[in-house]
Amino acid sequence: MMDVQQAIVEFLEHGQQVRNLSDRTLRAYQSDLTQFHTHMNGSLTTEITPEHLEGYLDKLGDGPYRDTSIRRKVAALKVFFRFLEERGVVTESPARRLKIKRPIENRVPTVLSTREVRSLLAAPKVQITELTATRDHSPGGRNRYFCAIRDNVILELLFSTGIRIGELVALNLPDVALEKRDIQITGRGTRGRIVPLSQDVIDGLMTYLALRGDRTLDSGALFVGRSGTRLTIYSIENIFKKHVRLADIKRHITPHSLRHTMAAMLVSSGTDIHEVQEILGHASILSTQVYTKLPIQKGRRAAALPVARVFTDAGAAKLTIKKR
Secondary structure (H helix, E strand, C coil), X not given: CCEHHHHHHHHHHHHHHCCCCCXXXXXXXXXXXXXXXXXXCCCEHHHCCHHHHHHHHHHHHCCCCCHHHHXXXXXXXXXXXXXXXXXXXXXXXXXXXXXXXXXXXXXXXXXXXXXXXXXXXXXXXXXXXXXXXXXXCCHHHHHHHHHHHHHHHHHHHHHHHCCCHHHHHCCEXXXXXXXXXXXXXXXXXCCCEEEECCHHHHHHHXXXXXXXXXXXXXXXXXXXXXXXXXXXXXXXHHHXXXXXXXXXXXXXXXXXXXHHHHHXXXXXXXXXXXXXXXXXXXXXXXXXXXXXXXXXXXXXXXXXXXXXXXXXXXXXXXXXXXXX
16 A cells, blocks of 8 residues: 555656656656645545546646646646556556646737847847956856857847757757758657758857867767756756846746747748748647737737847748758
8 A cells, every 4th residue: 555645756766767857857746746645635546536636626726727737737647647557556547537627728928029039139248248358367257258158149049940948958069050051950759840040140159169169078969068068958947047137127038938939920920820830840730820819910010029030131031941
């Protein structure tokens, strides 16, 4: 007989040691399952029924949670109980047929204003200027300058290509083709894509790669930290937060906001929705169609969004996406 708390511990250990899940994923599972354990108040895993889970979802539905958050919690329960079923702890997963009863809310993606984008992209450039004079005075100065050059490329890349941060940290040196002016993005599953690079990104990459080449590194990762190891999603989030602060942007935005901004700009400028789908690497056109419903479609697009750099560069006005 095993209680829920003990089962959660074994599930997380299996996720770390066998499935090699990221720390981020493990923390999310731990948070969601601990919340469920608190609700069940020390019950044994064998005592939990589908009705218990339905009651738990009803309680979540009455709380402050978005439908997307509840979906994540349902997914965690399904994986957790499938693990227990495979281990023989429970005869059949009570979460097998668990579903959210109410419809997904229509969330409007967060889109940055022209001022916010300009301020955000300018933040690392200001740092580069400030650090140029002192970059060769000490190892610390060289490291700070290197990071500023790297951060500038990262922000430009996030904005001009709409790349996800998970895809960005997975980039390797061979994925960049400066002579072809494009970058190969692995994407989720097998949905790889090749996206053109703006001149700003190319210029930034050339400077960054020159500095990176001066370092003795074993990693094949495109973006590395001071120690030479591949940046993580957590690292990118911290870099983004730092420059949001430097740009004096007060509201809450995330790296994904730049992806939303780029996508909304494309749709508002008349780019075919299927082409935008390919650029973003969406498996379903439904994920892309949300950008057709933004307020900028109703007379405010010029004030709300800048033109993404890749579409203002000479020779890159017409975007072609090549599937791997």
